Amino acid sequence: MDVRKLLHMKEGVGQNSYANNSSVQSNVTAYAKSSIEENIKEGYHALGPKCFMMADTGCSSGPNTLSVVSEAINVIDEACRSLQCKVPEFGVFLNDLPGNDFNTLFKFLPSFYKWVAEEKGSNFGPCFVSGTPRSFHERVFPCNFLHFVFSGYALHWLSQESRAREIVPGGSMVLTFLGSIQSTDPHSLHELLGFTLHDMASEDMIEEEKLDKFNIPLYSATVEEVRQLVENEGSFLINKLEIFTIDWSVRMMEDSNHQAKFLVDSIRAVFESLLADAFSEAIIDDLFVRFETKIQKHIAAGQPIEYLNILASMTKKT
Ligand SMILES: C[S@@+](CC[C@H](N)C(=O)[O-])C[C@H]1O[C@@H](n2cnc3c(N)ncnc32)[C@H](O)[C@@H]1O
Missing domain, CATH: 3.40.50.150 (Vaccinia Virus protein VP39)
Known part of the structure; x- marks a missing residue:
């Protein structure tokens, strides 16, 4: 890439x-x-x-x-x-x-x-x-x-x-x-995006082979x-x-759905071009809807972002 x-x-x-x-x-x-x-x-x-x-x-x-x-x-x-x-x-x-x-x-x-x-x-x-x-x-x-x-x-x-x-x-x-404390530390949002892609691969919505090759x-x-x-x-x-x-303004918004939407929009504006190239334009809307749900659950479980x-x-x- x-x-x-x-x-x-x-x-x-x-x-x-x-x-x-x-x-x-x-x-x-x-x-x-x-x-x-x-x-x-x-x-x-x-x-x-x-x-x-x-x-x-x-x-x-x-x-x-x-x-x-x-x-x-x-x-x-x-x-x-x-x-x-x-x-x-x-x-x-x-x-x-x-x-x-x-x-x-x-x-x-x-x-x-x-x-x-x-x-x-x-x-x-x-x-x-x-x-x-x-x-x-x-x-x-x-x-x-x-x-x-x-x-x-x-x-x-x-x-x-x-x-x-x-x-x-x-x-x-x-x-x-x-930055990171240790350069191997995962970023929570990128990890959640990765989990979302894995879910879609397991449902055959994206090709496993493409996912294996994908790297941010x-x-x-x-x-x-x-x-x-x-x-x-x-x-x-x-x-x-x-x-x-x-x-990430997460604490400033009371409603976890708004928090998740804010985070998804911020990430989408940056990564959409790379994701669309790797997996096709057609999956993008679905991917970000699923990603938003994952973030909502993450926030609801009290996990920090x-x-x-x-x-x-x-x-x-x-
Ligand atoms: C998240 S944006 C930050 C933009 C802006 N500085 C701000 O604070 O809002 C990162 C920018 O770095 C650019 N970028 C990444 N790699 C680059 C490179 N090798 N040469 C020039 N720009 C690059 C991207 O295209 C993108 O526009």
Whole structure:
């Protein structure tokens, strides 16, 4: 399975779209907010570039994408006000796989530019936003090009990220991704999805052979594995590396049916493309109805549905 060709979050802005079902990822980014602000502020103070270059790797398509960019603009605007200096230009690169719904993402741009003009004035920036459709496993940017890289909930689709050459010395990264205490720990939701697929195979609704071959190519590293990776690579100083749990809003909703629906919609928006390719489009609705029932039972039995996440903030050595 070539994930780079098959994986894409559910496109558009409809009911099942990623844009409409990404509040979990938004909560994870909210957790990283102070690190994002600190890194951008420190990087800007130290480097004072005329054009601040930033990238969102694994940006997907939805409201989360431009919220990080807006935050970066606010931080630099504030820094420039306190330093009484001219605001830089901004180069913003939205990176994802070529199958990502960049068309929908670009349709958010006019309102983003309007926000910049209204909030910051027509002389602000300017801010140049562009898409860079390419796997972040490969080189995406020129050497010593970026001042800040954000990657929200995308790096668990691989086990290493090598942006070192593309970031200027003194530039930084803030990354969030799925983590684990032991990298062999199963994730409860993925396990329940697996059980659902097994049920369907035992009822001959999907082929056993296809199920045996199917694999969700996610890797949840431990904090120690990430630390080792960063230290062995050698280009970055770690500012913060911590594991945290996110609220899947399960406790905020009283009705377990609503909780289950919320979880299913979040998972479906991410995994539908891979599942449809592996087992056919025709089984998708049935699969997610069954999955929802499994989650309802899981919640009713008082089982927790919590994911561990890693926040990594690091600055490139000068
Ligand atoms: C769960 S979404 C997170 C999107 C967004 N950052 C957010 O916080 O809402 C993960 C994104 O990573 C992208 N992705 C996964 N592997 C990638 C790769 N090798 N190169 C570029 N993007 C990738 C996926 O296509 C998807 O859009």
